[in-house]
Amino acid sequence: MSSEISSPVFGGIEGGGTKFVCAVGTGPGDIRAQTRFPTTTPEETIECAIHFFQEQEKIHGRLAAIGFGSFGPIDPRPASVTFGHILLTPKPGWSMADVLGPLRQAFNLPMGFDLDVNAAALAEGRWGAGQGCDPLMYITIGTGIGAGVLIHGELIHGLLHPEAGHLPLPQDRTRDPFPGNCPFHGNCFEGLAAGPAIEKRWGQKAETLAPEHPAWELEAHYIALALCSYIYTLAPQRIILGGGVSQQPQVLRMVREKVPALLNGYIQSPHILERIDEYIVYPGLGNQAGVLGALALAEQAWRGAAQ
Ligand code: ADP
Numbered sequence: 001m002s003s004e005i006s007s008p009v010f011g012g013i014e015g016g017g018t019k020f021v022c023a024v025g026t027g028p029g030d031i032r033a034q035t036r037f038p039t040t041t042p043e044e045t046i047e048c049a050i051h052f053f054q055e056q057e058k059i060h061g062r063l064a065a066i067g068f069g070s071f072g073p074i075d076p077r078p079a080s081v082t083f084g085h086i087l088l089t090p091k092p093g094w095s096m097a098d099v100l101g102p103l104r105q106a107f108n109l110p111m112g113f114d115l116d117v118n119a120a121a122l123a124e125g126r127w128g129a130g131q132g133c134d135p136l137m138y139i140t141i142g143t144g145i146g147a148g149v150l151i152h153g154e155l156i157h158g159l160l161h162p163e164a165g166h167l168p169l170p171q172d173r174t175r176d177p178f179p180g181n182c183p184f185h186g187n188c189f190e191g192l193a194a195g196p197a198i199e200k201r202w203g204q205k206a207e208t209l210a211p212e213h214p215a216w217e218l219e220a221h222y223i224a225l226a227l228c229s230y231i232y233t234l235a236p237q238r239i240i241l242g243g244g245v246s247q248q249p250q251v252l253r254m255v256r257e258k259v260p261a262l263l264n265g266y267i268q269s270p271h272i273l274e275r276i277d278e279y280i281v282y283p284g285l286g287n288q289a290g291v292l293g294a295l296a297l298a299e300q301a302w303r304g305a306a307q
């Protein structure tokens, strides 16, 4: 076995709607280089990633594989003609952009390509707060809402990938007249509870609202409603809440109160009845979950190519 095969080094890309994070390494504790840059046009942004990895290969030698966890929706089906593309997105310039193609052309390497939340779920399951939990659900509440689900250590795909952030939610219009801002559904979970919805409803950025503002109780109510649906349908053994909006500690506290109250004793599990603080948790890898997940996607692709 050559030394290249016995100690592979991977490249990882966390492609977000506002910024990209790229890293070279093998996992937590072994990030050899990392960079971030703003998300501009697809061509310019992917070119920045290519340049970073080309420079890193001069230092660390040839990468074994590259993993890419992208904002969605994406086409993750390798046999599809639009594999590696972003699908229809309200983000200007990015609809149907082939984001993987330029990387494949620049590097003749195995490539892993999946959603950013799927990458984060993979990393949390392997190294973070989701170890030993099956199924495991990772949810981000930020600019959008998305979720990745691991079952028996494998990410759920299917038609394309789950879109759990677009779950329809019951809305009491007397309490909350905001019509929702999802361009596809109006008042789905994302349309009611992602950061931009909070900003539009209350007229100021979510992070500037005081902890005692009524926005947070409403926010926790919507998150708790969604979590109940996920608990009923997927029976996750743990739910990890990531993303900027979740960083409000009062939101996590209220969600932990509201979920058992809404389930109303129906799910007779000690995870819910006795250990809710260990059941709904923050990411163990903090804001590194996405880029570490991209390295995990790279490793998966490398192992797949070796078989
Ligand atoms: P992204 O989803 O773009 O990767 P974030 O997870 O930080 O990035 O989400 C950004 C959204 O979350 C914005 O709408 C912002 O207003 C909101 N947000 C970011 N930080 C916080 C915070 N500490 N408290 C509440 N809302 C936040």
Ligand code: ZN
Binding pocket: 165, 166, 182, 183, 184, 185, 186, 188, 189, 190, 191
């Ligand atoms: Zn929607």
